[in-house]
Amino acid sequence: MHTHNDTDMKTKKRVELEKLRSICDPAIFLFETTEDVTKETEEIIGQKRAVEAVEFGLSVEQQGYNIFAAGPSGTGKTTFIQIKAAAFAKDKSTPNDWCYVYNFENPDRPLALSFPAGKGVEFQKDIANLLMEIKLELNRVFTDEEFNTKKRLLVQSLENNIDQKWKDVENYANTLNLGIEKSDTEIATFPIRNGKSLTDEEFNELDEVEKKNLKKKREKVQEKVNEILAEIQKVERNITRILNNLIKTILEESTTPFLSILKTKYKRNQSIIDYLESYGADIVERFSIFIKKQKANKDNLLESLLDEDAKLERYTVHIFVNNAGKEGAPVIYETNPTYQNLIGKIEYKNSLGSLVTSFKRIKPGALHLANGGYLILQASQLLRKPNSWEGLKQMLKTNCIIIENISEENSVIGKAGMKPESIPLNVKVILIGSPYYFELLSSLDEDFYKLFKVKAEFHAQMERNDEHIEKVVSFVKQFAEKEKLKPFHRSAVAVLVDYSSRLISDQYKLSTRFQDLTKVLVESSYWAVRENAEIVESQHIEKAIQKQTYRSNYIEERLRQLIIDGTLMVETDGEKIGQINGLSVMSTSEYRFGLPSKITVQTYAGGGGVTNIERETSLSGQIHTKGLLVLSGFLSGVFAKKRPIPLSASITFEQTYNMIDGDSASSTELYGLLSSLANVPIKQGIAVTGSVNQWGHIQAIGGVNEKIEGFYYVCKEKGLTGEQGVIIPQQNVKNLMLNQEVIEVIKDGKFHIWAVETIAEGIEILTGICAGHNRNEEGSFPDGTLFRKVEERINKMYETKKSQPKTRTLKPYKRR
Known part of the structure; x- marks a missing residue:
């Protein structure tokens, strides 16, 4: 039996300590605390492509060049767009005032009059x-x-x-x-x-x-x-x-x-x-x-006075949009874009059982207030409000604002109808939303591209280089001063930089979701104040991160406890045939964590192929089902070059009752399948993650840090043996940003991380047996290798199938 390769492969594929995370050295900073930082940044950090797109969109005057700012939440795109729009607005002329006056020829059609900024009030006084x-x-x-x-x-x-x-x-x-x-x-x-x-x-x-x-x-x-x-x-x-x-x-x-x-x-x-x-x-x-x-x-004196005011109202002026005292163009951020808040409305009052109105009850909408400037809207809010998207489109297409109470169509109470004269529209609209809303609108509404020709794409990550780290430092200083936080020591900033990489699981990237960083900044300053510290040190940052995790990880601890007490059957020691620990990521609204699950495989002679029990019970998503079909492709490509495999196999995630999707466990399932076919046990102290293709190459997955730490904590509770660890895809090494506790345990040799590129490398680590996946000149796998054992098992299945008597088909008896 080829067992010599076990130690060699484990050593060869073990991830070096320095590759388990990137570490920011505080010595690279020339300041002692952020109070010493003099350079400030006004631009949004790490979003050069989006910044250029926004500037282009704000500069173009032609119709249809409105902007859709797409990107994940927390990247600061809303704040940036408000600041950028305000900067452009300063250089633009102040838009006109608008007044509504009584239409003496057609009282139901109030007239709109335009005046230079500030002159509307003057006309009203005149x-x-x-x-x-x-x-x-x-x-x-x-x-x-x-x-x-x-x-x-x-x-x-x-x-x-x-x-x-x-x-x-x-x-x-x-x-x-x-x-x-x-x-x-x-x-x-x-x-x-x-x-x-x-x-x-x-x-x-x-x-x-x-x-x-x-x-x-x-x-x-x-x-x-x-x-x-x-x-x-x-x-x-x-x-x-x-x-x-x-x-x-x-x-x-x-x-x-x-x-x-x-x-x-x-x-x-x-x-x-x-x-x-x-x-x-x-x-x-x-x-x-x-x-x-x-x-x-x-x-009747009061009544006569009131009656006189009502009669003389027709000879007054209604200031509709007043830009007196304003400089530059308006920037309006409408947080509740209902149809009326966008387009404007006509208010009514009850008079003898009928709703009546007048030109002085016409109220402006966000489009009126932003006219001549910029209107910022959240796409998710806009699309949730009935008629708002259609109303906005109509106004942008016609370049005028028409106030109509759409509720009048469904009103039971009679109303005195009124249709004010339309107002010309010249506004730049900036929609802010996730990529999902951009794709939704672009695929379902043919007018979307005509009206929003500029896409500003904000990303959740940026390169981890000196320039961006320097801008992160400036951001920390500015935020601390703005929120009146304690100054941050350079060691604290270094930990924050590493935490930024941890947020996106990439040693060579930084997160642009500064909202996540601000929560840590505020909380770390809080702990510094609690400890009577004058500055925020690295331990305060680490404590803030730990406390955030503690407030959110109750479900993780509860599930982990079910494993520890044996309710959920996950073993971290010993060996089992056809049983292996897979790793998955679970999440709540603000917290993600990894958890091991036992995957079991049974193989037997037959022709049913690989059966996905989750699929048969409608608990498997399409991607997970695809991953299992890939296993059939691998087995057929390796072991069925000349004849089909007479194999039946069943694979399942034990003790899982929710929908399973994703292909990150496909390599794990293949390892279990090979173990069952070869009748070779798998070390239960090793958990696996990674998808596989039909050629047996291991492919990258997500959530690698959460998966490793999730299995580590289970092993820690059940007892570390020094042989436990996790197999990950080689491509995911750059994504490792493990916490310090796990790194210390790995440093002491009590836990291990292996990075593999092929199924053969992984199965050798799991079983201690040489895979022997390359055939010799005779076309056979080497003796004693795992692949040879699999092939011998398949050959026995063939023999079993051949020895089975063929069933005869009885023909119907014919009467002569």
């Missing part, structure tokens, strides 16, 4: 002063003696005319021996005899002929009365027309000077000139609201 001056002037005119004299003469003329006509009717009635009696409700006639009206008794004594004559006379008088009433009404209308014309003439003469002043001031804006023309004409037409009622008691 109109307010205009209204006040007109009210004062009209009050003066309407109380002027000349006007009242003309008015009184017209009224007197009307009254004299009416009196004369009534006298004519009365005289006519007298000639018929009838009198006329007028009241508020009716006009009555009565008979007269000898200059006196008849009493009811005297009237009843008249004979029927006289009564019939009186009736005919009354009818004649009534005809005269009706004629006179019609004439009176005609006279009244004529007098009213004359009076109104008089008032309008006076109004035009009174208001024209005030309006002319504003027309001269705003002569360059035709929209305002047109508005002032309509303004003056409407005042002339609706002069009655300016005439104070003579009767106003205490009970």
